[in-house]
Amino acid sequence: MRITMVGTGYVGLVSGTCFADFGHQVTCVDKNVDKIAALDRGVIPIYEPDLDRLVEANVRAGRLAFSTELPEAVANSDAVFIAVGTPSRRGDGHADLSYVYAAAREIAVNLKDFTVVITKSTVPVGTGDEVERLIRDTNPQADVAVASNPEFLREGAAIRDFKHPDRIVVGTDDERARKIIAEIYRPLYLNQAPVMFTGRRTAELIKYAANAFLATKITFINEIADLAEKVGADVQEIARGIGLDNRIGAKFLHAGPGFGGSCFPKDTRALVKTAQDHETPIRIVEAVLSVNEIRKRAMARKVAAVFGGSLRGKTVALLGLTFKPNTDDMRESPSIPLVTALQDLGATIKAYDPVGMEQARNELTDVTYCSGPYECAEGADALVIVTEWEQFRALDLGRLKQQMACPVMVDLRNVYRPSEVAAHGFKYESVGRPSPSPG
Numbered sequence: 001m002r003i004t005m006v007g008t009g010y011v012g013l014v015s016g017t018c019f020a021d022f023g024h025q026v027t028c029v030d031k032n033v034d035k036i037a038a039l040d041r042g043v044i045p046i047y048e049p050d051l052d053r054l055v056e057a058n059v060r061a062g063r064l065a066f067s068t069e070l071p072e073a074v075a076n077s078d079a080v081f082i083a084v085g086t087p088s089r090r091g092d093g094h095a096d097l098s099y100v101y102a103a104a105r106e107i108a109v110n111l112k113d114f115t116v117v118i119t120k121s122t123v124p125v126g127t128g129d130e131v132e133r134l135i136r137d138t139n140p141q142a143d144v145a146v147a148s149n150p151e152f153l154r155e156g157a158a159i160r161d162f163k164h165p166d167r168i169v170v171g172t173d174d175e176r177a178r179k180i181i182a183e184i185y186r187p188l189y190l191n192q193a194p195v196m197f198t199g200r201r202t203a204e205l206i207k208y209a210a211n212a213f214l215a216t217k218i219t220f221i222n223e224i225a226d227l228a229e230k231v232g233a234d235v236q237e238i239a240r241g242i243g244l245d246n247r248i249g250a251k252f253l254h255a256g257p258g259f260g261g262s263c264f265p266k267d268t269r270a271l272v273k274t275a276q277d278h279e280t281p282i283r284i285v286e287a288v289l290s291v292n293e294i295r296k297r298a299m300a301r302k303v304a305a306v307f308g309g310s311l312r313g314k315t316v317a318l319l320g321l322t323f324k325p326n327t328d329d330m331r332e333s334p335s336i337p338l339v340t341a342l343q344d345l346g347a348t349i350k351a352y353d354p355v356g357m358e359q360a361r362n363e364l365t366d367v368t369y370c371s372g373p374y375e376c377a378e379g380a381d382a383l384v385i386v387t388e389w390e391q392f393r394a395l396d397l398g399r400l401k402q403q404m405a406c407p408v409m410v411d412l413r414n415v416y417r418p419s420e421v422a423a424h425g426f427k428y429e430s431v432g433r434p435s436p437s438p439g
């Protein structure tokens with residue numbers, strides 16, 4: 001199959017590269033000349049494990065190319081994926097669809113033979129209808145079908161998720177489109193991945209419902225964690241105890257500082273807006289959003305509580321800044337409001353993140369960046385684990401204690417066993433678990 005991927009952001013680049021790896025002929029196009037030039041030199045604009053190797057191998061094999069020329073790529077394609085950004089619109093939380101519509105118009109005038117145009121970007125229900133209308137208005141002669149094929153990739157595990165998906169969702173009622181999309185995903189059929197064909201609007205809503213459900217699951221366990229903390233119960237045991245029930249499932253029950261990232265916050269906001277517009281508010285997701293919002297600042301108060309409520313004159317060392325490990329992505333990271341709240345409480349902030357510090361510099365002010373966890377802990381009054389990077393799971397606690405001005409660890413990701421940290425003489429606080437007395 002000949003495929004054009006419009007947009008070389010996270011989703012476009014990973015999907016385009018994986019399609020090429022399946023053996024298809026893929027051109028990834030983007031308006032950003034510098035980005036395309038960098039990709040041509042093998043420089044990958046995002047941090048995603050294994051992506052650089054896969055890009056290089058497929059470029060070398062002649063299956064993957066990067067271009068700023070959308071017209072030529074589209075004219076020679078069986079399928080054109082739209083994978084441009086759909087950020088939250090400033091002011092109202094709706095998804096900003098201007099990039100999607102601009103791409104649709106440009107695709108429309110360059111269509112030749114029968115082509116399937118497929119939206120991969122996360123778009124509100126009904127966007128596929130609008131994309132189809134735009135294309136038909138712009139180019140009434142176009143032989144085209146418009147389908148929806150949402151992605152469910154997790155950052156940091158995107159290639160694995162692409163190649164071993166729990167399911168593939170395709171929204172179209174066009175038989176020719178169905179055949180082409182089935183052919184594109186054929187290698188995954190061989191991996192027995194369930195492919196679900198459904199209506200276009202249904203496919204669009206599946207994506208939002210999935211993300212909102214996962215965000216709800218996280219928020220639920222976070223609130224249970226707060227209660228567990230108050231009553232002396234252990235949220236990790238609770239998560240295990242409920243997760244063993246197949247109807248609930250064990251995943252996405254890790255209590256923490258609240259969800260962040262490029263998808264959950266934006267998609268839950270957009271779903272809430274869509275539902276309100278249709279006069280069927282989804283109140284449970286509205287609650288998820290507001291609970292998650294206040295949680296991040298509450299984490300700063302948790303640190304301050306160790307010192308009687310104020311952090312004036314205290315130095316707080318943060319380990320991990322990205323919204324989750326294995327990414328350099330700082331979008332809507334809980335660390336951003338957390339840092340501000342800690343500063344509001346009087347703290348001086350030092351921080352270390354294995355790959356996210358360059359991005360963090362754009363988001364955070366008055367932070368001293370360190371080159372490693374021990375340098376970060378040096379002279380600090382409290383060490384806060386914000387993101388659960390693997391390298392923070394086996395820190396030398398004895399060394400940390402010696403370096404810190406005051407042995408306090410606040411573990412917002414429940415990485416350590418409380419008894420283990422306390423045995424090293426730390427005051428240890430985590431999320432939803434009893435605090436041990438220092439040994």
Ligand code: UDX
Nearest residue numbers: 151152153154155252253254256259260261263323324
């Ligand atoms: C998510 C979805 O998982 C993916 O299917 C969708 O396509 C895009 O959004 P991603 O944003 O990469 O992927 O990250 P994910 O691993 O889902 O984590 C999102 C946020 O939730 C992170 O801030 C993470 O720390 C938090 N989280 C996740 C928890 O706090 N607890 C959990 O149990 C799981």
